[in-house]
Amino acid sequence: MIKVENLSKSFGGKKVLKDVALEVNEGEVVAIIGPSGSGKSTLLRSLNLLEEPEAGTIEVGDVKVNVSELTSKNRYQLRQQSAMVFQHFNLFKNKTVLENVTLSLTSSKRKTKSEAIQIADELLEQVGLLEQRSQYPVTLSGGQQQRVSIARALAVEPKVIFMDEPTSALDPELVGEVLKTIEQLSKRNITLVIVTHEMKFAKKVADKIIFMDAGVIVESGTPDKLFSQPNSERTRRFLMSTMEDTTLDFVI
Numbered sequence: 558m559i560k561v562e563n564l565s566k567s568f569g570g571k572k573v574l575k576d577v578a579l580e581v582n583e584g585e586v587v588a589i590i591g592p593s594g595s596g597k598s599t600l601l602r603s604l605n606l607l608e609e610p611e612a613g614t615i616e617v618g619d620v621k622v623n624v625s626e627l628t629s630k631n632r633y634q635l636r637q638q639s640a641m642v643f644q645h646f647n648l649f650k651n652k653t654v655l656e657n658v659t660l661s662l663t664s665s666k667r668k669t670k671s672e673a674i675q676i677a678d679e680l681l682e683q684v685g686l687l688e689q690r691s692q693y694p695v696t697l698s699g700g701q702q703q704r705v706s707i708a709r710a711l712a713v714e715p716k717v718i719f720m721d722e723p724t725s726a727l728d729p730e731l732v733g734e735v736l737k738t739i740e741q742l743s744k745r746n747i748t749l750v751i752v753t754h755e756m757k758f759a760k761k762v763a764d765k766i767i768f769m770d771a772g773v774i775v776e777s778g779t780p781d782k783l784f785s786q787p788n789s790e791r792t793r794r795f796l797m798s799t800m801e802d803t804t805l806d807f808v809i
């Protein structure tokens with residue numbers, strides 16, 4: 558579903574992605590973990606060209622682009638393959654919950670208004686927010702707003718959904734409801750790539766974990782393998798610094 562090769566990106570002369578390669582299969586849930594500044598967001602944002610890398614090829618769904626040959630057409634086509642869930646929700650504040658979900662359906666997906674409303678209502682029901690459909694985002698909790706943004710991402714039936722720290726802007730008591738919603742998605746054969754600091758969640762929900770450090774993918778593997786027998790000393794050190802000792806199998 559995703560294939561990335563030789564991806565490089567710099568900011569002001571500093572390389573933040575160094576020749577990154579990545580593959581994600583259809584229906585897979587992939588969690589990207591790593592220290593702050595390691596390039597996780599830049600990688601995710603590069604996959605839908607919110608950041609434009611200098612070099613590399615990106616294939617998502619049916620569309621493959623070489624980033625040094627971007628045109629407005631192939632950039633648009635690549636973006637159509639995915640949807641993004643942001644840390645700070647990024648809902649339209651002047652639109653209701655329902656309108657936030659129907660907007661892309663009536664604009665880019667060319668659904669009629671009544672078709673769009675029907676799809677949106679189904680999705681809002683799935684994320685437990687049908688009753689709030691006429692409210693404005695400001696009247697919702699952070700967890701509810703994030704669930705609206707997940708419904709909005711699902712609405713366009715993307716090949717893959719990217720999530721960049723979907724729970725890190727939430728009050729601790731609201732994290733659980735959003736993780737639960739994501740866990741439900743993960744069981745529906747939807748391809749998900751999630752940058753997260755929620756290690757227990759990653760361990761439970763992801764099929765594959767990618768550990769990034771200093772602009773490179775240091776290692777990737779199943780949660781079982783990566784959390785119990787990391788290959789790299791860097792991975793081991795990162796896990797020990799972020800997780801409770803008791804959740805790590807290699808800590809005696």
Ligand SMILES: Nc1ncnc2c1ncn2[C@@H]1O[C@H](COP(=O)(O)OP(=O)(O)OP(=O)(O)O)[C@@H](O)[C@H]1O
Nearest residue numbers: 568569573591592593594595596597598599600722
């Ligand atoms: N728009 C930008 N302009 C300049 N430098 C940037 C920009 N965005 C990111 N960087 C730099 O690129 C590097 C990687 O940043 P990135 O946001 O991808 O890290 P991250 O792994 O997502 O970190 P965090 O866990 O803190 O979100 C950092 O050194 C950061 O300062």
Ligand SMILES: [Mg+2]
Nearest residue numbers: 597598599721
């Ligand atoms: Mg980030």
